[in-house]
Amino acid sequence: MKRAFRKYHRIIGIIICLPLILTVFTGMMTTIVKEWPINTGLSSNLLLKIHTGEILHLEAIYPILNGLGLIALLVTGMSMSGLFDRKKRRTMNN
Known part of the structure; x- marks a missing residue:
């Protein structure tokens, strides 16, 4: 059973990796652009459009x-x- 879950976990991880990285990165960048006095040259509206x-x-x-x-x-x-x-795991005392 664990072997099947490893297989599915690996496949799902590969598929979902890019959208999740994009979502996390754009969410962080939107906060930075809006709240910090750093000029990144990126519009928060563009970042939110990518984020959503x-x-x-x-x-x-x-x-x-x-x-x-x-x-x-x-x-x-x-x-x-x-x-x-x-399964019950053995304790160290047994």
């Missing part, structure tokens, strides 16, 4: 896909962690 997927006309589905990808990574990652194993 509006620039590619995906604003209705982009956040949902990002969220589903993260949930899938969390589920597969947690299942691989062994945190929910049904």
